[in-house]
Amino acid sequence: MQSRFSFAISATDGTARTGTISMQRGEIRTPAFMPVGTAATVKAMKPADVRGSGADIILGNTYHLMLRPGAERVARLGGLHAFMGWDRPILTDSGGYQVMSLSELRKMSEEGVSFKSHLDGSAHMLTPERSMEIQRLLGSDIVMAFDECTSFPATRDAAASSMERSMRWAKRSRDGFDAGGEHASVSALFGIQQGSMEADLRRISADKLIEIGFDGYAVGGLAVGEGQEAMFACLDHAPSQLPEDRPRYLMGVGKPDDIVGAVERGIDMFDCVLPTRSGRTGQAFTAHGPINIRNAKFGEDKGPLDGSCGCPVCATWTRAYLHHLIRSGEILGAMLMTEHNLYFYQALMAALRAAIGEGRLTAFADTFRKRYRAEA
Numbered sequence: 216m217q218s219r220f221s222f223a224i225s226a227t228d229g230t231a232r233t234g235t236i237s238m239q240r241g242e243i244r245t246p247a248f249m250p251v252g253t254a255a256t257v258k259a260m261k262p263a264d265v266r267g268s269g270a271d272i273i274l275g276n277t278y279h280l281m282l283r284p285g286a287e288r289v290a291r292l293g294g295l296h297a298f299m300g301w302d303r304p305i306l307t308d309s310g311g312y313q314v315m316s317l318s319e320l321r322k323m324s325e326e327g328v329s330f331k332s333h334l335d336g337s338a339h340m341l342t343p344e345r346s347m348e349i350q351r352l353l354g355s356d357i358v359m360a361f362d363e364c365t366s367f368p369a370t371r372d373a374a375a376s377s378m379e380r381s382m383r384w385a386k387r388s389r390d391g392f393d394a395g396g397e398h399a400s401v402s403a404l405f406g407i408q409q410g411s412m413e414a415d416l417r418r419i420s421a422d423k424l425i426e427i428g429f430d431g432y433a434v435g436g437l438a439v440g441e442g443q444e445a446m447f448a449c450l451d452h453a454p455s456q457l458p459e460d461r462p463r464y465l466m467g468v469g470k471p472d473d474i475v476g477a478v479e480r481g482i483d484m485f486d487c488v489l490p491t492r493s494g495r496t497g498q499a500f501t502a503h504g505p506i507n508i509r510n511a512k513f514g515e516d517k518g519p520l521d522g523s524c525g526c527p528v529c530a531t532w533t534r535a536y537l538h539h540l541i542r543s544g545e546i547l548g549a550m551l552m553t554e555h556n557l558y559f560y561q562a563l564m565a566a567l568r569a570a571i572g573e574g575r576l577t578a579f580a581d582t583f584r585k586r587y588r589a590e591a
């Protein structure tokens with residue numbers, strides 16, 4: 216029988232690593248990109264096509280699913296995998312970030328966060344214990360600890376007290392997860408490092424998380440508007456404070472060049488709405504940088520979205536056709552743009568894994584950046 220959770224690093228190149236996470240529902244090749252399936256769907260994509268793009272794991276959102284259709288209902292319907300028709304690993308976030316960014320009338324306390332739903336105004340409470348219970352009801356494979364996402368920018372005192380509360384909540388998350396019976400024996404729990412841009416606070420946070428003990432560790436509190444330069448400055452030290460033999464997950468990142476730079480700095484897992492969300496609005500990612508397919512110059516362009524892409528969309532349809540679909544608000548436009556973008560991201564991850572495996576990551580990254588930042 217497959218182990219509950221293991222992480223094997225097959226090669227390193229500088230501080231970058233490539234390897235495999237093994238879980239009961241399948242293997243996750245790292246560095247990995249997780250498409251975001253907010254409301255039990257990767258928007259505009261059928262699960263088989265998500266898998267076809269190369270994804271080993273997807274992300275589900277606790278905040279959205281607890282409000283609609285409700286975690287208890289998903290559990291009665293057999294769990295999130297059966298409900299949405301995806302049988303491979305699912306990572307769920309804790310709901311902490313989205314409760315702060317989406318809900319109304321929030322009230323924070325040591326106990327947790329009480330809030331009103333952005334959908335119907337109904338009252339709810341999220342605590343570390345309730346977040347663990349919801350993620351268990353969903354049947355999550357990788358559960359995230361419930362934390363407080365420190366606002367940015369934060370004063371040093373605010374960053375310190377927010378991090379300390381997150382560490383108390385990390386312990387409560389660990390205890391809540393471990394009390395989950397059967398689910399705890401087949402799934403994994405990740406802790407989340409906080410501490411804003413302060414290296415010493417991140418060190419304290421990492422040490423506390425290691426003392427509690429987790430299967431993997433996320434670098435939290437980034438991709439909150441600090442910009443790439445500040446994010447990379449933080450990633451120059453934060454990953455090395457986390458255990459070498461456990462996966463490191465950078466939450467909510469990012470643009471293709473963010474991912475390349477973070478992989479160079481030792482990150483193993485990513486998630487972001489960018490390929491799906493921007494696909495629906497007409498942005499396509501290409502080896503030569505993003506393009507906006509709505510632009511008039513694509514109206515009679517007979518070429519594919521990206522000449523170097525091997526996806527089914529680029530094999531079949533022209534930029535001119537996609538330009539027409541998106542401009543006309545056709546549903547197929549959103550579907551095809553999303554599919555191409557997810558393929559682009561997964562092809563990038565595969566290329567990063569190969570480059571690390573062959574010890575040529577620096578050359579690959581330099582070539583990628585040079586091409587990506589040139590005009591499409």
Ligand SMILES: [Zn+2]
Nearest residue numbers: 524526529555
């Ligand atoms: Zn393509």
